[in-house]
Amino acid sequence: xxxxxxxxxxxxxxxGDRVTITCRASQSINKYLNWYQxxxxxxxxxxxxxxxxxxxxxxxxxxxxxxxxxxxxxxxNLQPEDFATYYCQQSYSFPLSxxxxxxxxxx
Amino acid sequence: xxxxxxxxxDVKRPGSSVKVSCKASGTSFNNYGVTWVRQAPGQGLxxxxxxxPMFGTVSxxxxxQDRVTITADASKTTVSLDLSGLRSEDxxxxxxxxxxxxGGNSPISYYYHMDVWGQGTTVTVSS
Numbered sequence: 747x748x749x750x751x752x753x754x755x756x757x758x759x760x761x762g763d764r765v766t767i768t769c770r771a772s773q774s775i776n777k778y779l780n781w782y783q784x785x786x787x788x789x790x791x792x793x794x795x796x797x798x799x800x801x802x803x804x805x806x807x808x809x810x811x812x813x814x815x816x817x818x819x820x821x822x823n824l825q826p827e828d829f830a831t832y833y834c835q836q837s838y839s840f841p842l843s844x845x846x847x848x849x850x851x852x853x
Numbered sequence: 854x855x856x857x858x859x860x861x862x863d864v865k866r867p868g869s870s871v872k873v874s875c876k877a878s879g880t881s882f883n884n885y886g887v888t889w890v891r892q893a894p895g896q897g898l899x900x901x902x903x904x905x906p907m908f909g910t911v912s913x914x915x916x917x918q919d920r921v922t923i924t925a926d927a928s929k930t931t932v933s934l935d936l937s938g939l940r941s942e943d944x945x946x947x948x949x950x951x952x953x954x955x956g957g958n959s960p961i962s963y964y965y966h967m968d969v970w971g972q973g974t975t976v977t978v979s980s
Binding site: 778780789790795796841843845846 | 866886888890897898899900912914915934948952960961964965966967968970971972973
């Protein structure tokens, strides 16, 4: 099974900051890596798929990069509505798996 | 606009079973996979399994293999999750999600990412 490890597990940032979240797979997953945003009491929302492709309607301040085992999600110019928990997820092989999540909090 | 509408919250006794449904609105599940993900209180997301309604092909996480059944109706607009042998640790919010196909025709190709999610169904297991 492929293990997904996110870091950090939480971070504090201010509006306008640039934030980077990393995700590491326990083996190569090519570019089969997706990023989701989840706010309390809400279903997750797809942000980035295929490591770097934008889901329709997602603001351009969100970007993804990486391939193989190491991936990053970057939020440039952090906005108040971006405070949430972010998850990476691999779709390379069964069982599908998620990272443990990164909670982005207001400093 | 594609939406997935899930059945309502449920409270179950330990040892019983629960069925959660997921109905497509404004879309069908043709050429998609449908995934079930759960989230225990204060915890992360956990993949339970999925189905390709067009073929009826299912894939389950080994952790749930003996207790879970995922089915699709003949119209391919409703997918259901059945979980048996409930215990307190199964208390969670259960989500369905639609996954588009990418690449070939192997089962994993139908789970490229999860682009439309249901609203979630809270299942509480308590005596």
